[in-house]
Amino acid sequence: MARYQVHKMIQDLSHQLGLMERFQADRQQVFAEYELTETERAALTEASPPALASIGVHPILQMHYLLFSNPDMASHVSMRDYLATLAKEH
Amino acid sequence: MARLVGSFAVSHIVMSPQGCEADAGAVVSGMREIGRRLKSLAADVVVVISSDHMFNINLALQPPFTVGVAESYVPFGDMDIPRDPLKGHPALARAIVAQGAEDGFDLARAEEYRPDHGVMIPLIFADARAIPVVPVLVNINTDPIPSAARCLALARSIRRAILALPGGERVVVLGTGGLSHWLCVPRHGEISEAFDRKVIASLVAGRGADLAALGNASIIEEGGNGGIEILAWLMAAEIAGSPSGEEIFYRPMPSWFTGMGGVAFHV
Numbered sequence: 001m002a003r004y005q006v007h008k009m010i011q012d013l014s015h016q017l018g019l020m021e022r023f024q025a026d027r028q029q030v031f032a033e034y035e036l037t038e039t040e041r042a043a044l045t046e047a048s049p050p051a052l053a054s055i056g057v058h059p060i061l062q063m064h065y066l067l068f069s070n071p072d073m074a075s076h077v078s079m080r081d082y083l084a085t086l087a088k089e090h
Numbered sequence: 091m092a093r094l095v096g097s098f099a100v101s102h103i104v105m106s107p108q109g110c111e112a113d114a115g116a117v118v119s120g121m122r123e124i125g126r127r128l129k130s131l132a133a134d135v136v137v138v139i140s141s142d143h144m145f146n147i148n149l150a151l152q153p154p155f156t157v158g159v160a161e162s163y164v165p166f167g168d169m170d171i172p173r174d175p176l177k178g179h180p181a182l183a184r185a186i187v188a189q190g191a192e193d194g195f196d197l198a199r200a201e202e203y204r205p206d207h208g209v210m211i212p213l214i215f216a217d218a219r220a221i222p223v224v225p226v227l228v229n230i231n232t233d234p235i236p237s238a239a240r241c242l243a244l245a246r247s248i249r250r251a252i253l254a255l256p257g258g259e260r261v262v263v264l265g266t267g268g269l270s271h272w273l274c275v276p277r278h279g280e281i282s283e284a285f286d287r288k289v290i291a292s293l294v295a296g297r298g299a300d301l302a303a304l305g306n307a308s309i310i311e312e313g314g315n316g317g318i319e320i321l322a323w324l325m326a327a328e329i330a331g332s333p334s335g336e337e338i339f340y341r342p343m344p345s346w347f348t349g350m351g352g353v354a355f356h357v
Binding site: 012058 | 103104118144148150168207211213215269273275278315
């Protein structure tokens with residue numbers, strides 16, 4: 001299991017106003033604010049499933065982080081393709 | 091007294107239909123069919139049992155079971171889900187909490203809860219967002235996950251609360267999640283059609299207890315760390331007091347990394 005600081009940062013990204021924007025602009029700065037180790041920063045910079053697993057990120061929070069880091073994946077794991085059809089029918 | 095007029099179980103995600111249009115269409119049709127049946131029951135309130143995907147119940151606070159007791163809920167908005175608010179049903183929610191306390195369950199209560207896709211996707215595709223909801227969250231993300239036996243016992247307690255609620259409310263139960271999926275663990279992306287079909291076959295035959303008897307470790311081994319979401323299906327069947335049910339749909343969806351299905355229980 002990863003250190004709670006790693007998990008806390010990922011959880012905060014969904015909740016703390018402005019944090020996601022700062023993360024997208026300069027994630028190294030956010031890593032520094034959370035006092036992450038070099039190993040943790042390297043894994044989170046790589047942002048691949050094996051890298052996240054290597055530092056023990058919780059599977060669901062891995063998915064959060066992968067979606068934050070990968071717009072194509074976020075576009076796939078979305079209901080946006082259905083919204084227009086549903087709006088017409090309902 | 092309130093009446094339990096319907097109970098369903100259904101998977102709670104969709105992803106892009108690109109490349110799997112026919113199967114995605116079948117899934118959506120199945121979810122809509124559940125919606126059609128649900129709406130035909132003229133429900134006054136829907137008890138939605140789901141996991142939370144660590145948008146509300148995360149590592150900061152880890153209650154095994156949580157009941158939403160609020161007047162209304164604003165969706166979290168994951169998966170581009172619209173944030174149109176849902177109405178709550180505090181009277182039934184508090185009745186479930188009170189009955190739970192009598193039955194040995196100290197349930198966490200939430201005045202602030204942001205429904206994620208686990209609650210929202212089934213309601214959206216069922217076109218049922220206008221019906222007040224009582225969210226019941228089962229924490230499958232932190233150990234110890236509530237045992238299947240414990241979930242069934244809570245389900246029986248919820249049934250008692252529903253049937254003892256003063257007034258004439260018509261209550262529907264919706265258990266959401268599953269079917270098999272392995273998420274960000276070894277075997278990531280696999281689906282077990284055998285597990286999925288066993289779950290559906292067991293529940294439509296009224297043998298949910300057999301699934302519960304497998305225990306969580308075996309359910310996770312056979313259906314993945316996401317497959318344990320079927321605890322919500324088992325609870326929906328148990329609340330129905332159901333001797334049987336009917337399969338509405340099933341599709342293994344490799345590009346969505348999960349088996350998708352839906353069942354209607356006879357109440």
